[in-house]
Amino acid sequence: MRFLGFAVVTGAAIMLGACGGEKAATTDSAAAPAAEAAAAPAEAAPAAGAMAPITGTTHEVKMIGDGAGYRFEPANITVAAGDGVKFTLVSGGPHNVAFDGAAIPAAGKAALMANMPEQAGELSGKMMLNADESYTISFAGVAAGEYPFFCTPHLAMNMKGVVTVK
Numbered sequence: 001m002r003f004l005g006f007a008v009v010t011g012a013a014i015m016l017g018a019c020g021g022e023k024a025a026t027t028d029s030a031a032a033p034a035a036e037a038a039a040a041p042a043e044a045a046p047a048a049g050a051m052a053p054i055t056g057t058t059h060e061v062k063m064i065g066d067g068a069g070y071r072f073e074p075a076n077i078t079v080a081a082g083d084g085v086k087f088t089l090v091s092g093g094p095h096n097v098a099f100d101g102a103a104i105p106a107a108g109k110a111a112l113m114a115n116m117p118e119q120a121g122e123l124s125g126k127m128m129l130n131a132d133e134s135y136t137i138s139f140a141g142v143a144a145g146e147y148p149f150f151c152t153p154h155l156a157m158n159m160k161g162v163v164t165v166k
């Protein structure tokens, strides 16, 4: 009975690939009840942080830096539940897409973080250098509201926008 419980915990740890779970798997059977208790929060964490794929429209935004200044085009994007936004570097890089965690709806922060690949920092997308590089963010599962964003290198030049999730 105890051995069976231990085997289930081990299986869950392999599926999740969690370091904490692997430690639990090497614990001897006398500590099995403790290992099972430790495995429960480890199972919940990846589910909460899972990226939600785009199921709707992918909206295109250009990242431009030229004689007229630095900007996102369009700068104001309204998306429906399940939509995504693809930011493509056109000129004037480096550019990125970043959000201020204090400026976005608190209810949407965890989902947005989970949906942003290759974060250079919290809610800060990867830096792009070359034309045609792009960065796509899914807004699936992100709470309704206004999400102001900016380009970190050009924040002082007012390279900003807002994604409104309906």
Ligand SMILES: [Cu+2]
Pocket (backbone or CB within 6 Å): 065, 070, 092, 093, 094, 095, 096, 151, 152, 153, 154, 159
């Ligand atoms: Cu920029």
